[in-house]
Amino acid sequence: QVQLVESGGGLVQAGGSLRLSCAASGRTSSMYAMGWFRQAPGKERELVATINWSGVDTSYADSVKGRFTISRDNAKNTVYLQMNSPKPEDTAVYYCAAGRTRVVLSSGVVPYWGQGTQVTVSS
Secondary structure, three states: OOEEEEEOOEEEEOOOEEEEEEEEEOOOHHHOEEEEEEEOOOOOOEEEEEEOOOOOOEEEOOOOOOOEEEEEEOOOOEEEEEEEOOOHHHOEEEEEEEEOOHHHHHHOOOOEEOOOEEEEEEO
16 A cells, blocks of 8 residues: 655746645555646546656656656655646646556546645736
């Protein structure tokens, strides 16, 4: 079992920056691929970024490429999403997710979810 707790959400101005954190607990949590999803009101949940267990391989949705950065610190069992130059369309509830591989995360059939943290970007 892996438990995930997000933090760092809030209100940010467009063009600013915000960092989300996801603390993972569980005996093998550092061996899991991790990802961030988001869901805006009236829209489907979408995959924003993924990172493999070692932190070497990452991937991003086209909409955030070049602005957001996913990283992890396995010593702290924490994954981060650095959001630079956010736009109002980035407003959503952001969810942390864990799966055995990034392919699992990309499939959407994710075994472990956090509770979500609201990010609101004002124009």
